Amino acid sequence: MFELSEEHRMLKDLVAKFIDQELIPLERSAIAREARGEAVGLPPEEEGPLLEKCKELGLWALDVPEELGGANLPNVALMAMNEELGRTCVPFTFPPDSPNLHMLMAVANEDQKRRYLAPYAAGETKSAIAISEPGAGGDPAGMLTRAVRDGDDWVINGRKIWISRVSSADFLIVMARTGEGKRADGVTAFLVDRGTPGLIVEREIKMLGGQRTYELVFDNCRVPASQMLGKEGKGFAPMQLRLTVRRLQMGAWCTGMAVRALDMLCEHATQRVTFGQRLADRQAIQWWITDAATRIHACRLMVMDAAAKQDKGMDVRTEASMIKVFATEMAADVIDHAMQAFGAMGVTKELPLQIMAAKVRAMRVYEGPSEVHRATIARRIIDARK
Numbered sequence: 211m212f213e214l215s216e217e218h219r220m221l222k223d224l225v226a227k228f229i230d231q232e233l234i235p236l237e238r239s240a241i242a243r244e245a246r247g248e249a250v251g252l253p254p255e256e257e258g259p260l261l262e263k264c265k266e267l268g269l270w271a272l273d274v275p276e277e278l279g280g281a282n283l284p285n286v287a288l289m290a291m292n293e294e295l296g297r298t299c300v301p302f303t304f305p306p307d308s309p310n311l312h313m314l315m316a317v318a319n320e321d322q323k324r325r326y327l328a329p330y331a332a333g334e335t336k337s338a339i340a341i342s343e344p345g346a347g348g349d350p351a352g353m354l355t356r357a358v359r360d361g362d363d364w365v366i367n368g369r370k371i372w373i374s375r376v377s378s379a380d381f382l383i384v385m386a387r388t389g390e391g392k393r394a395d396g397v398t399a400f401l402v403d404r405g406t407p408g409l410i411v412e413r414e415i416k417m418l419g420g421q422r423t424y425e426l427v428f429d430n431c432r433v434p435a436s437q438m439l440g441k442e443g444k445g446f447a448p449m450q451l452r453l454t455v456r457r458l459q460m461g462a463w464c465t466g467m468a469v470r471a472l473d474m475l476c477e478h479a480t481q482r483v484t485f486g487q488r489l490a491d492r493q494a495i496q497w498w499i500t501d502a503a504t505r506i507h508a509c510r511l512m513v514m515d516a517a518a519k520q521d522k523g524m525d526v527r528t529e530a531s532m533i534k535v536f537a538t539e540m541a542a543d544v545i546d547h548a549m550q551a552f553g554a555m556g557v558t559k560e561l562p563l564q565i566m567a568a569k570v571r572a573m574r575v576y577e578g579p580s581e582v583h584r585a586t587i588a589r590r591i592i593d594a595r596k
């Protein structure tokens with residue numbers, strides 16, 4: 211049986227309370243914003259007080275090492291807390307956002323730790339990562355953006371697309387080809403500050419569920435050599451590390467979303483009577499409930515197993531791919547059944563379900579489409595038998 215420690219169970223309960231008392235009350239305005247075609251993200255007047263509350267409760271720097279002032283929680287605790295975050299359609303994560311934190315911790319040098327990691331870990335700055343390009347998304351090794359050394363500088367030229375968090379990012383981690391090496395070999399990471407000449411935010415792109423991404427152009431964007439993050443030509447592995455961190459988080463968020471959808475489904479099914487019988491007494495609805503509860507249970511165990519392995523320093527890339535596929539498809543089905551049980555109300559823009567459905571739809575594409583993960587998992591399984 212998987213069990214959280216007493217301390218971590220208390221933290222999970224604290225987060226659950228925070229979600230119920232602070233975030234769920236903000237759903238109405240988030241749903242209204244999305245229905246008006248605006249970005250669903252929190253406006254500063256809502257985000258500010260929330261961040262204050264997080265600081266007050268100690269829900270801050272949760273996976274930051276102690277020497278940087280953080281709580282250094284193990285992944286099992288973080289995933290339990292992330293599951294709670296998934297229960298609301300209000301987009302929110304406790305600062306700092308984890309994937310870039312782990313990439314910086316893995317490869318930043320002492321100077322970059324002081325200039326970038328420390329303020330980021332303290333939640334004082336925000337960041338984005340620019341990997342995808344118009345011709346290379348699911349297969350990022352095909353990227354064409356190039357950085358060329360010029361004296362003490364690097365000059366970046368190219369185009370990136372579908373980049374999240376650009377509007378709030380103080381700096382971007384930009385992946386660019388530097389060597390002549392083919393595919394993954396020869397890709398290097400760079401730290402590019404907002405406002406750097408030659409970094410052009412070409413357009414904002416409206417995505418499903420009130421989300422936003424951005425298209426960026428790098429037009430002779432010149433950065434000092436000190437902005438190179440990690441080793442030249444070896445940026446791919448730390449980039450994969452950050453993707454693994456996000457994929458586990460996504461598994462926990464999907465579990466939370468499905469829990470919320472199942473709660474709503476059960477509540478509605480016990481109240482709604484059609485043809486003289488409660489929906490809860492219909493076999494079709496009961497099977498949705500059973501399948502949802504079973505798959506939620508499986509997903510939670512998958513996430514916790516991977517988190518526990520990660521805490522032991524094990525490589526969980528395959529588990530992360532399995533979770534990415536299973537969790538997103540499971541949550542999509544559970545939310546869809548909840549929407550169906552609500553009938554017309556389920557397909558209005560008045561419930562959180564439709565935002566969750568849209569979010570999880572996008573999740574099947576970003577951090578690697580399901581089909582790419584399936585192909586990767588199969589390749590590893592076959593290779594392991596050679």
Ligand SMILES: Cc1cc2nc3c(=O)[nH]c(=O)nc-3n(C[C@H](O)[C@H](O)[C@H](O)COP(=O)(O)OP(=O)(O)OC[C@H]3O[C@@H](n4cnc5c(N)ncnc54)[C@H](O)[C@@H]3O)c2cc1C
Nearest residue numbers: 339340341342347348349372373374572576577578579581
């Ligand atoms: C909401 C959102 C936020 C994002 N945020 C970021 C970000 O912050 N930074 C960033 O760099 N990128 C970001 N992305 C981009 C995302 O990572 C890519 O969209 C994703 O990797 C897929 O790339 P693509 O869109 O080019 O699709 P393609 O690579 O063109 O794939 C299209 C489809 O082809 C199929 N396919 C592809 N390869 C295979 C295969 N090997 N086998 C079988 N089928 C296959 C899949 O069905 C796939 O969905 C974001 C995307 C979204 C939707």
